[in-house]
Amino acid sequence: MTQPIIETRDLRFRYEDVEGPTPVVLDGVDLKIREGSFVAVLGHNGSGKSTLAKHMNAILLPSGGQVLVDGVDTADEDRLLDIRRTVGMVFQNPDNQIVANVVEEDVAFAPENLGVPPEEIRRRVDDALKAVGMYDYREHAPHLLSGGQKQRVAIAGVIAMRPRCIVLDEPTAMLDPIGRAEVLKTIKELNRTSGVTVVLITHHMDEAAQADRLVVMSKGKVIADGVPREVFQQVEELKAVGLTVPETTELLWELRQAGVDVPLDALSDEECAKVLKDLLQ
Template sequence: MSEPIISAQDVRFSYVTAEGVAPIVLGGVSLDIEEGSFVAVLGHNGSGKSTLAKHMNAILLPTGGKVYVSGMDTTEDQLLLDIRRTVGMVFQNPDNQIVANVVEEDVAFAPENLGVPSDEIRRRVDDALKAVGMYEYREHAPHLLSGGQKQRIAIAGVIAMQPRCIVLDEPTAMLDPIGRADVLRTIKTLNRERGVTVVLITHHMDEAAQADRLVVMAKGKVIADGAPKEVFQDVEGLKAVGLTVPDTTELLWELRQQGLDLPLDALSDEECAQALYQLLKT
């Protein structure tokens, strides 16, 4: 089996405040992210999921345990550039990542700072903008774009660095439903068609349901890890930590409480409708 692209080993983390050490944010997280996978990390605010994300390309360093990126120890300063070339980050607010007044100049910013030759930058910028469906906007001003379009530009800026993995920390939190759908479609295309490893940090059940693997966090620990269809079947366990489940699972679960024989692994609307149809047929 190949080496995981990200490996967290008993990672512990506490923020240090002016008054001293704050409560523990990560309480011993162990997690391997396989290359080419699409993993969603789900949890409430305060669960530790965003703190864990920032450990994945050495924005934060563990106060205990280790994080390895493609075998590189994130605490080794001389490896920092290689680590951030391997794992790119996209954050909640695209305005915080957009630095230029023209879309294509913004996407070119990171490769330029990495010393990439100009003809290669041109190729990377065009390729990245096409990958996120924003090539026709290459000469536009970013501040005139919608929230979803800005977030896709931010993703393109990371793609232009050609990372093997992209970690997205609640990238749809500030978007409307159309923008959210656009960004999710872009993420899935990068993973399926380009083989980019994707780690999606979210608190949206419907987004988490689209991943291949779902990691659930609560109070700084991993409390569930598996395929979304498996994890979401533990409705009562998720409710116990203040999380819900997708609407389809909730409906099927409530009907099961009434004694109806229905599966809990029908996540999509189509699968749920088919399960109800089969029940009504019998």
């Protein structure tokens, strides 16, 4: 079996506080993320999912246990640049990541800092903007773009660094439904066509349902891990930690509670509609 691109081993973390010990935020997290996969990490605020994300490119370092990026321990300060070249981060608020007054200059910023030759930067910027559907906006001012467009420019800035993995920490939290759909389509396309490993941190069920693998967190622990259509069948367990399930699963689950024999694995609207049509016939 090939080495995972990200691995956490008994990862534990608590924030330092001058007034004494703070609560544990990550409590023994063991995860292996395969290169080329699309993994969603789902959980409430305070579940530890964003703290986990920040360990994946050494923004935070473990209080206990280990994080390995392509086999390199994130605690190895001498390898920090290698780690961050392997794993790029996209945050909630694109305004915090956009640094230039012109879209293409913003996307060029990180490769320039990495010392990439100018002709290679030009190629990377064009490729990255095309990958996120923003090439036609390359000469625009970022502050005039919509939220979804800004977030796609922020993603392009990370793509231009050519990381093998992109971790997105609630990238749609500040967007309207159209912006959310644009960003999610971009993420899926990137994973499918470029083979970039994607780790999507989210609290939206519909986003989590589109990943290949779903990791559910609560109180700093992983409480479920598997294919979304299997994980979402654990309706009672998810409700017990304050999470809901997609509306399709909820509807089928309520029918089951009423004694109707229907499967719970119809995640998409089309699959659910077919189950209901078969039921009525």
